[in-house]
Amino acid sequence: MTRLSGITPSGHAHIGNHLGAIRRWARQGRPGDLYFVSDLHAMTVSYNPARLRKLSRELLAVLVAAGIEPDQVFVQSDLVREVGALTWVLECACSFGEAARMTQFKQKSEGQGMVRLGLLTYPVLMAADILLQGAAEVPVGDDQAQHVELARSLARRFNTTYGEVFTVPEAVTPPTAARVRDLSDPGRKMSKSTQDSAGVVFVLDEPDLIRRKVRRAVTDSLGRVEYRPQEQPGLANLVEILSACVGKPPREVVAGFSSYGELKEAVADAVIEELRPLRERASALLADRAELDRIRKAGAERATERGAHRLSSALRLAGVG
Structure with missing residues (x-):
């Protein structure tokens, strides 16, 4: 049974990320569990391309350095062709109403001068991440549970309409962890993307x-x-x-x-x-560029191989493969 967890390189990893998720993944992860750097998710708001690339490498190094097995990690954008193709298939199975009622979209788009379309469709991208790898369980907090429910709906709809391809994932609640607050303002959660x-x-x-x-x-x-x-x-x-x-x-x-x-x-x-x-x-990993590149390339190859049959089956059944 595959369990999938991702972390977005919206900033440098902090002690809250470590205590709340990364350390637990390293200590309690099971064979077959997958962990990925969700760099495509960081593109839904304004960002700096060079910084995003650097943060993605840094976060990959942090995951491996924490003790997560290298064969269980990958970077999302290394599968951009596969996950992009599946995202389009799923977008064509998703209604505008389903995407627009996502709570995070409403919260993050409020007050923004330009709302990127990716912010609206991001939950479908998340569904593609989950369904491509055949994840049966997705540990999420309350703020992401709605997105997993959308992935469940899209998996069931595709399976019923075109043919059985996707595992219908379950959202699972991770063990309670320390909710680390900002040291200078304990009224807010410690954040990777904070300006201060x-x-x-x-x-x-x-x-x-x-x-x-x-x-x-x-x-x-x-x-x-x-x-x-x-x-x-x-x-x-x-x-x-x-x-x-x-x-x-x-x-x-x-x-x-x-x-x-x-x-x-x-x-x-x-x-x-x-x-x-x-x-x-x-x-040490960041200083050894060749080794980190080797780990990243191997992770991308394994993740691509894991999802290849599902993607080809989905495309064929949808009439485009």
Whole structure:
């Protein structure tokens, strides 16, 4: 049973991505699971082509450096011909109403001067990613569950109308992970695409920079070192990061501290050590261009081979293959 997960290179990977997804993929992934860098998804809003290419390579290196098996990773755009062809077939099976009612499209298009068509059709591209690889399970949060439901609808519609080709995927809820907030504004989630990186700890940040960011993290003036997420969100965010790094419950890890400064030093130490092996391995991969290119090429070949029969069958049954 194939489980498929993707991550978009909309910015540098941060500690929240690592603790919430990448580390779990490396530790709990099963043989047959697939992980991909969804660089085509990053094109639905304004972007810089050179930066996108660089971020895609960097994120691929991070996935492999985290411990995910190289034969389980690939970059989406390396299958652009295959996924593009299947996207068109699925778009022709999808109604405008189905695409337009996607919640993320409504949210992201609001207030934009120019709304790219790709933002509207992106869920169909996501469906093509899923169906091409024959994924049976797609771990997603609440914000993506609607997109998996569209993939299910399109798979059933194609199978019923033209012939059985696609596995009908299931959305699965991943294990609860730390919801890391921005260190400078705990009212918002840490984000790869934020314009202000002062409160974002990136996985490739140097130790000294990590420590400075943690030391400057927003807390409060109460002076009480307790785990109270509602009353002290900034402090709770630091506690939750420490908890995720050391593998102990938040109320347990907070008990040994008497000051915010002491807690921040412990958080900085834990994050630095958590990220050290990942940063070192990723940096080595990025420095060895030939090896990273080899991993990427092999991943593309395997992903293409996995989807070849489904694509050719879909095209033939749709009358164009």
